[in-house]
Amino acid sequence: MGKLKYALFTGCTAKQSTPEQMMSTMAVAKKLDIELIELTEASCCGASHLQDYDDFLSLVLNARNIAYAEKHELTMVTICNTCQLNTAMTKHRLDNNAELKAKVNEKLAEVGLEYKGTSLVTHFLYAIIDDFGLDKIKEMVVKPLNRFNIAPFYGCHNIRPSELQNESHKKKENPYNPTSLDDLIIACGGVNVDYEEKNKCCGFHVELQAPHTAAVLSGTAIAGATDQNADMMVTPCPLCHLKLDTQTKHSSEAIGREVSLPVLHMQQMIGLALGCTSEELGLKHHVTEVGFA
Amino acid sequence: MSTSTITTQKVNFKVFRFNADEDYLPYYEDYSMDVTSEEVVLDILNRIKWDHDGSFSYRRSCRHGICGACAIKVNGRSTLACKESMSTMIEYFGNELTIEPLSTKRAVKDMIIDKADFWDKHESVNPYLVADIDEAPTCENLVSLHEAEELNEADLCIQCGACHYACPVTEVNEDFFGPAAFAAAYRFESDIRDSDTDRLKAVNEEKQGVWDCVKCYECAEVCPKEINPIEKITKLHQMSFTSGIAKSNVATRHAVGFKNSIEKHGVLDEGQLVLYSEGPGIVKHIPVALKMFKKGKIIMPWNMPKSDNLDEIQKLVKSSSTAKF
Ligand code: SF4
Ligand code: SF4
Ligand code: SF4
Ligand code: SF4
Ligand code: FES
Numbered sequence: 001m002g003k004l005k006y007a008l009f010t011g012c013t014a015k016q017s018t019p020e021q022m023m024s025t026m027a028v029a030k031k032l033d034i035e036l037i038e039l040t041e042a043s044c045c046g047a048s049h050l051q052d053y054d055d056f057l058s059l060v061l062n063a064r065n066i067a068y069a070e071k072h073e074l075t076m077v078t079i080c081n082t083c084q085l086n087t088a089m090t091k092h093r094l095d096n097n098a099e100l101k102a103k104v105n106e107k108l109a110e111v112g113l114e115y116k117g118t119s120l121v122t123h124f125l126y127a128i129i130d131d132f133g134l135d136k137i138k139e140m141v142v143k144p145l146n147r148f149n150i151a152p153f154y155g156c157h158n159i160r161p162s163e164l165q166n167e168s169h170k171k172k173e174n175p176y177n178p179t180s181l182d183d184l185i186i187a188c189g190g191v192n193v194d195y196e197e198k199n200k201c202c203g204f205h206v207e208l209q210a211p212h213t214a215a216v217l218s219g220t221a222i223a224g225a226t227d228q229n230a231d232m233m234v235t236p237c238p239l240c241h242l243k244l245d246t247q248t249k250h251s252s253e254a255i256g257r258e259v260s261l262p263v264l265h266m267q268q269m270i271g272l273a274l275g276c277t278s279e280e281l282g283l284k285h286h287v288t289e290v291g292f293a
Numbered sequence: 294m295s296t297s298t299i300t301t302q303k304v305n306f307k308v309f310r311f312n313a314d315e316d317y318l319p320y321y322e323d324y325s326m327d328v329t330s331e332e333v334v335l336d337i338l339n340r341i342k343w344d345h346d347g348s349f350s351y352r353r354s355c356r357h358g359i360c361g362a363c364a365i366k367v368n369g370r371s372t373l374a375c376k377e378s379m380s381t382m383i384e385y386f387g388n389e390l391t392i393e394p395l396s397t398k399r400a401v402k403d404m405i406i407d408k409a410d411f412w413d414k415h416e417s418v419n420p421y422l423v424a425d426i427d428e429a430p431t432c433e434n435l436v437s438l439h440e441a442e443e444l445n446e447a448d449l450c451i452q453c454g455a456c457h458y459a460c461p462v463t464e465v466n467e468d469f470f471g472p473a474a475f476a477a478a479y480r481f482e483s484d485i486r487d488s489d490t491d492r493l494k495a496v497n498e499e500k501q502g503v504w505d506c507v508k509c510y511e512c513a514e515v516c517p518k519e520i521n522p523i524e525k526i527t528k529l530h531q532m533s534f535t536s537g538i539a540k541s542n543v544a545t546r547h548a549v550g551f552k553n554s555i556e557k558h559g560v561l562d563e564g565q566l567v568l569y570s571e572g573p574g575i576v577k578h579i580p581v582a583l584k585m586f587k588k589g590k591i592i593m594p595w596n597m598p599k600s601d602n603l604d605e606i607q608k609l610v611k612s613s614s615t616a617k618f
Contacts, residue, residue, distance in 0.1 A: 012561040015598050017590045040601040044561040048508050050551040052530035054616040060609050061555065107613045111605040160510035161521075175514055176370050176385050196369075201461055201509035208570050209544035210505040216465045217507065246585055285588050287581075 004131055006077040007069035007119070008036040009087065012044050013238040014079055020282025021238045024267035025079055025124065027280040031140070031271070032132055036077065039068045045086040048205065059100070060107045062090035063115040067108060075120040077127050079267070081157035081237035082205075084123045085164075091121050092164055122168040123158055125236040125266055129180055130170040134187040142275040144189025148232060148292070150269070151193040151225035151261075152181035153244065155237035156201045175199060184266060185234065188273035197224040204243040215254035218243045222251060222259040232262040232290070234269045241265055246287040262290040300330045302388065304379070308341060309393040310349075311400045319400060321391075322346075328379050335363055335374040337392070338404065351404035358517060361451035364458075365404050366393045371455035373517035395458035410463075411454050414470045418478040418496060423489035440485045447480035447525055449518045456512035456522050468501040472512035472522030475503060479525035482532060493538055496529055503529045504544035534616045541618075546570045549618045556610045559600025564591060 014022040029036045042065040044050075046058040066087060069076035078084040094101040095117045105114055122130070128137070159165060162175040173180055178199050182192040202221055203214030222244060225233050235241050241263055244251075248260040263286070264272075271281045283290045304326055311319035324341055335353055342349040352362040356375045363374040368386040382390060392404075399406040456472040457463055463471040470478075478496045481487045496502045503526050512522040530548065533539040547570040554562045568575050585591050592598070600606055 012563065015560065016563050016592050017585065019589060041605075043559040043600050043606045044551065044555050046551055046555075047561070048527075049548045050555070052527055053534055053548040053552060053618070054614055055527075055531055056615045057552065057610065057613045060613040061606070064605070064609065107609060110612055111602075111608055113605070156509040156511075161513045174385055176368070201507050201511070203461075203507050205508045206505055208547055208567065209499075209542075210462075210466065210507075213462055213465045213505060213507065217461055246581055246590070249581070285590060287584050287588055287590070 003033060003035060004127075005035040005037070005074060006127060007072045007074040008038045009042050009045075009065060009069070009076050009078050009083055010038060011078065011080040011083040011238070013242070018238040018241055018265070018285070020285040021079065021241070021265045021267065023280065023282040024265055024271050024276070027276045028267045028270050028274070031274045031276065032128070032137075034132065037072055037074065039065065039076070041068050045083045047082050048086060051086065056103075058086070059090050059093065060104050062087050063094060063104045064108060064111075064113055066091060066119055066121065067113045067115045069119040069121075070116050073118070075122060075127070077122060077124050079124050079236075080239060081123065081155040082239055084121065085157035088121045088164055088168060091117065092167065120168055123236060125158065125180060125184070126169050128270075129183070134183055137184075137187045137270065137273075141187070141189050141273045143273055145185075145269070145273055146189045146191070148190050149193050149228075149230050150185045150190040150264075151195055151228065151230035151233045152178075152185060152198050153202070153221060153225070153233050153235040153240055153263075154178050154181055154199050155235055155240040156199075158236055159199060181234065181236065181266065185269070188269055190269070190273075193225060193228045193230045195224040195228040195230070197221040202240045202243040204239045207243065207247070211250065212254055214243070215247065215250040218247055219251035219255035219257070219259055222248070222261055223255060223257060225261060226259060230261060231292075232264055234264045234266055236266045238265065248288055260288050262286065262288055262292075264290070301327050302383065304328045304383065304388045304390055306337065306341075307389070307391045308349075308403075309391075309397060309400070310403055312403070313401050319397065328383070330378075330380045332379045333375055334365070334367060334372060334377045334379060334382065334392075337379065338363075338365075338374060350402040359451060361453035364395055364453040364455045364517075366395055366458075367391070369393075371395060371459040371515040373453055373455060376517050395454055408454055410467070411452075411457050411471070411473065414457075414474040415452065415477055417501075418470065418474050418481075419489050419492045420474075420477040420481065422481060422484060422487050423492075424486045425488065434486065436485060443483045443485070444480055445483070445521075445525065445528075447476050447483065447520060450476050450480070450520050451518060453517065455515045455517060456520075459511045459515045461509060461511065462505055462507055466500065466505060469505050470496060470501050472506075472526070475506075475529060476520050476522040476525045479529055482529065493529070493532060493536060497533050497538060497540070499542065499544070503533075504542075531616070534618060539618065543570050543572075543574065545618065546572075552610065552614070556607055558597055559603045559606045560598055562597055564594075
């Protein structure tokens with residue numbers, strides 16, 4: 001296998017409220033000898049909210065982001081579930097509708113760009129599983145996480161709608177019984193925790209407009225993991241991370257029970273197992289303390 | 294000679310049982326059966342009734358995915374019993390399957406639930422065509438193919454309730470209309486002949502309306518008719534802006550805020566988005582914001598990152614915008 005190389009779409013969160021996610025992504029890529037070319041020209045994907053306001057504009061902007069990955073002739077890797085959803089959805093719609101693609105390209109031509117449809121879009125989690133391989137990760141583990149029960153929190157926008165998501169996966173993910181994150185936990189030497197809410201929604205997207213709903217969903221998820229003896233949770237999505245890590249007070253109030261668990265980004269979990277330091281992984285940037293590392 | 298071979302395997306079922314007239318609490322009955330790859334979930338319900346317990350109750354009528362009566366849950370997943378093959382269920386969940394009604398707390402007898410909340414919400418969106426009909430027309434009222442396509446197949450919904458009882462928000466917020474009612478609202482809003490003026494306003498109300506959808510895509514995943522309710526919800530959001538009925542509130546400003554931010558920085562300015570969305574309501578976020586600040590999770594305005602080639606993004610925002618607020 002030659003050296004793996006991807007175009008990295010960081011999304012906005014990794015550059016602002018989850019700096020630890022950016023740090024750990026780079027640290028892990030270095031350990032795995034994966035080259036990530038950051039798409040510094042990329043705009044925000046709209047997070048499904050711009051899509052509620054102006055669908056066409058969101059398509060043009062996301063097509064522009066992908067066009068930059070195409071320029072590098074690389075697969076685009078995302079590190080946020082919602083970025084993945086919106087980017088992959090744009091790709092799917094343009095690749096299956098020549099008229100729409102032409103309309104979008106008419107706009108992109110104004111800035112000298114073209115969307116061709118030549119780059120794949122996949123989340124880092126699946127790039128690692130499909131291209132790098134969990135067996136190789138297993139071999140590289142120097143600090144197995146075998147002391148820990150780890151609860152995977154998949155986040156909706158990596159597993160649903162499954163038909164769209166599975167377009168970019170070599171190994172299909174079952175949205176009702178997903179296994180990718182569980183497999184990653186096991187590869188890192190941890191004990192994967194099974195619980196009801198692992199493939200449910202954290203409520204992040206309505207945190208402002210429907211705070212009670214959002215808090216009940218995140219609270220129930222943390223409680224579900226706690227009741228199955230989880231020591232921590234792990235997620236591939238920085239938005240899920242924000243919800244589960246920073247909002248425990250609201251979550252606890254909403255479900256009438258004190259809940260709080262350390263939440264790792266999947267990159268941090270891999271990093272810990274591969275021997276990265278807690279500084280490299282930005283563990284001090286968590287609101288809910290990560291006490292064990 | 295058949296080319297596909299029928300396989301058989303043993304499956305253990307845990308089946309929800311409850312009779313509201315007699316039982317104080319529900320219980321689960323175990324059944325073990327040899328299931329063939331040809332069977333659908335409804336066949337299993339029939340076999341429980343015919344071979345094991347004649348009192349076992351469930352709804353079904355058409356057996357062809359048309360009437361919408363037979364939706365139940367298998368291992369927590371809403372499913373249309375007459376359409377869902379057992380092989381898929383075994384592939385998804387293995388050989389230990391739990392069979393429950395769509396909503397256990399609404400159970401009346403075994404699989405039969407009281408769907409009143411579903412129908413009440415359906416009713417609230419005026420699920421019918423509101424049109425001034427010329428009672429003595431001189432020719433047909435033609436709808437072009439293109440106009441008919443605007444419905445995006447929302448008219449194929451069979452009101453089975455699978456999505457409604459899979460939606461996490463209908464569980465938490467009892468006012469929330471739910472995905473099926475929104476799909477129905479969209480079906481008539483997108484109909485060129487319709488002239489109702491209340492429907493879109495109703496689905497835009499806070500608490501009950503489209504803005505409380507968490508975008509989890511559960512409804513899209515479960516729908517046996519591939520209605521994709523969340524897609525219709527997104528379109529209803531867009532319609533509220535294009536029709537001008539969108540009021541300025543935290544939800545609408547949250548959507549518009551993304552455009553403002555992208556135009557300014559290319560990337561999202563998280564802090565500014567919350568400020569713009571909430572207005573004075575921002576104060577309630579201060580405690581969490583302080584905690585985040587201490588952990589280096591909040592960027593000061595002067596350090597706000599910007600996309601490279603921002604001029605391109607700004608040009609595209611100007612030339613490609615299609616909505617106004
Ligand atoms: S989903 Fe969030 S992180 Fe991803 S680009 Fe959009 S706003 Fe940024
Ligand atoms: S789980 Fe929450 S943040 Fe994650 S993808 Fe779903 S709604 Fe978004
Ligand atoms: S996407 Fe919205 S309507 Fe559909 S199930 Fe999720 S919350 Fe409910
Ligand atoms: S949208 Fe689909 S799942 Fe929901 S009620 Fe209609 S047919 Fe059933
Ligand atoms: S029996 Fe009519 S839809 Fe299943």
